[in-house]
Amino acid sequence: MTSLDALEDFARRDWAEYNGDGTVRVALVGAGWFTREWALPGFQRADHTDPTVVVDTRPERAERLADEHGLMPLTPEQFHDGAARDEYDAVYVCTPNATHLPYVERAAGFGKDILCEKPMEASLDRASELVEIAADAGVTLLIGYRMHTDPVLRRAKELIEAGTIGDVVQVHANMSQRMLAELDGDPADQWRLDPDLAGGGAMMDIGIYPLNTTRFVLGADPVQVSASTTAVHEEFDAVEEQVAVRATYEGGVPVLFTASHDAYHDSFLRVTGTEGVIVLDPAFFEREDRDMAIRIDGERIDVDVTNVHQLEEEFAYFADCLLSGREPYPDGEHGLVDMRAIEAIYESAETDETVRIENAVV
Amino acid sequence: MTSLDALEDFARRDWAEYNGDGTVRVALVGAGWFTREWALPGFQRADHTDPTVVVDTRPERAERLADEHGLMPLTPEQFHDGAARDEYDAVYVCTPNATHLPYVERAAGFGKDILCEKPMEASLDRASELVEIAADAGVTLLIGYRMHTDPVLRRAKELIEAGTIGDVVQVHANMSQRMLAELDGDPADQWRLDPDLAGGGAMMDIGIYPLNTTRFVLGADPVQVSASTTAVHEEFDAVEEQVAVRATYEGGVPVLFTASHDAYHDSFLRVTGTEGVIVLDPAFFEREDRDMAIRIDGERIDVDVTNVHQLEEEFAYFADCLLSGREPYPDGEHGLVDMRAIEAIYESAETDETVRIENAVV
Numbered sequence A, B: 001m002t003s004l005d006a007l008e009d010f011a012r013r014d015w016a017e018y019n020g021d022g023t024v025r026v027a028l029v030g031a032g033w034f035t036r037e038w039a040l041p042g043f044q045r046a047d048h049t050d051p052t053v054v055v056d057t058r059p060e061r062a063e064r065l066a067d068e069h070g071l072m073p074l075t076p077e078q079f080h081d082g083a084a085r086d087e088y089d090a091v092y093v094c095t096p097n098a099t100h101l102p103y104v105e106r107a108a109g110f111g112k113d114i115l116c117e118k119p120m121e122a123s124l125d126r127a128s129e130l131v132e133i134a135a136d137a138g139v140t141l142l143i144g145y146r147m148h149t150d151p152v153l154r155r156a157k158e159l160i161e162a163g164t165i166g167d168v169v170q171v172h173a174n175m176s177q178r179m180l181a182e183l184d185g186d187p188a189d190q191w192r193l194d195p196d197l198a199g200g201g202a203m204m205d206i207g208i209y210p211l212n213t214t215r216f217v218l219g220a221d222p223v224q225v226s227a228s229t230t231a232v233h234e235e236f237d238a239v240e241e242q243v244a245v246r247a248t249y250e251g252g253v254p255v256l257f258t259a260s261h262d263a264y265h266d267s268f269l270r271v272t273g274t275e276g277v278i279v280l281d282p283a284f285f286e287r288e289d290r291d292m293a294i295r296i297d298g299e300r301i302d303v304d305v306t307n308v309h310q311l312e313e314e315f316a317y318f319a320d321c322l323l324s325g326r327e328p329y330p331d332g333e334h335g336l337v338d339m340r341a342i343e344a345i346y347e348s349a350e351t352d353e354t355v356r357i358e359n360a361v362v
Helices: A033-045 A059-069 A076-080 A097-109 A124-137 A151-161 A179-183 A187-193 A202-218 A310-324 A332-351 B033-045 B059-069 B076-080 B097-109 B124-137 B151-161 B179-183 B187-193 B202-218 B310-324 B332-351
Strands: A024-029 A049-055 A072-074 A090-093 A113-116 A141-143 A168-178 A222-230 A242-249 A253-260 A262-273 A276-280 A292-296 A299-302 B024-029 B049-055 B072-074 B090-093 B113-116 B141-143 B168-178 B222-230 B242-249 B253-260 B262-273 B276-280 B292-296 B299-302
Touching (some): A024 A033, A024 A310, A033 A049, A049 A076, A076 A097, A168 B242, A202 A332, A222 B222, A242 B168, A242 B253, A253 B242, B024 B033, B033 B049, B033 B090, B049 B059, B059 B072, B072 B076, B076 B097, B113 B310, B168 B179, B168 B202, B202 B242, B202 B262
Parallel strands (some): A024 A090, A049 A072, A168 A253, B024 B049, B024 B090, B168 B253
Antiparallel strands (some): A262 A276, B168 B262, B242 B253, B262 B276
């Protein structure tokens, strides 16, 4: 057994438990570009999931998607009134951050299980309320951290756990994109610039990838953060365009990451250990193949990775959890750790002080 | 003219001005492994430099090197007494940090020009005194930032200045090594663990590479820093084993860097702009070929770099400055900016606050 054994059968679903032929019927809540281009195809591809309903504030958008894919279109009002509630077993919430809570509340009231996109909500308070509601209703809540079921990340995590790079010493990561340029295609996504709807800017939207993915691969949570936020363009008058974070994770590991809405489309995660380095580059974008390199014993190994449809994997995992009757790993409490960290990051950027994270989960 | 024109004739010495046949005779002060393995061969290879004298606290070490290479060996006492002062025109000071000042003082008193290794001294106060002494004596002082004359860094700087990656948005960098393991070969290097001799640990010794090289390629200095320092091994009871820094450079650019004396041998510099990314990986070690990749327009370009002997380049530049009668770029004032930043970094690690750098040079 060598320390690279984790790379065998690269795309294996080590999380799969369910062997039956059940199906989870899903209502898509929110029909923006991410739902149309990634989530809907993901549900169509995934084992044991079947998209049946689509909800959107813009009826024509819901109807067009419904027509094309044989779904039942609903307005938010119809959804809230319980229309077609026998047509779905779970909801996938992919709307502006600050609107997750009412959808989750209603779905939980109907006894539906929930897959909620991250960030969970626009603030820690609202996210906490969201988790409480799901718990009280006894429904399953999975937060949509698609990196957790990407084999590139799962194998990286296994390599680290197997000691391939020794003890982890430090992490660097980035996620950046040209948001203003990319927004042109879908002006409705302008909600990301509205603090009431988004809760924040680059940190909430994409900074959560390096923050959370590092938690996943290290199996450790942030304990303190120091951050700066900046904005250059006038569109970012109310939320940050860029964030730079120096965090310390459990075990004393420095984790340095950046996120920017006006930088070249780029993402990487670089974990340095005492005995080696793992570089994922690109690391985070669903629309770009991920890549992995390992450096150990003075050698560089370019890993022959298998890229998957990230949403297919995530949704198959969701169905697997539901149908096998177990709780998912990135549950509401897991998501709250990010929300606490994000609050601390904003506080640090405001005060210029290093902020400790009070973390009830640890 | 494309934005990649800077890569033509990769190793060109764009700094070269001197066309004569003069020679700078150099006294090597300090005969540790870096002098023996890199600096002496560098002086032997470089145009217009000729090593003639070697000074060391251990006579047998100086004598052995002198025998092998036709140099004149001196004890520190002999050097301080002015022995063989007609045999050299300049000194190369490569001793423990806290001993730079007396050598520089003496050499300046003899009217010798000075190439002093970085970090310049063990503290900002002593470094300031060193600069003053050289200025008062009217001798040239170059601080040994070997990255400045490495073509990989010069071409990266030119690409950035030419706008190849647009406006610079953020920088990540690291330099790490297994110091304790590597010390085995030369226990005299243990001075790096002694705060009186070294002035600090990983930050002073190798963190200065990401700190300073970023200054060089961006043409911008740090204005504020937030940092943490850690130590795991008992050998690091008095200086830091690891440092993690979140700095902001002029122009508001976040620069995140790490340095560790107990991590896998690794170095990189990653500059993200609005229109592209430049990755140098490896970036900093003299004993490892540097490499450059550029990402622009959705493409990845692996640059066919020319690796040079870094010390040969640095010393040829030193001689070129002296013989053409001009001041070098990384002079004493340049070095003091690093010393101020390092003091601020230690202060931040102590106070958990973001520290602004009072920078007389800006």
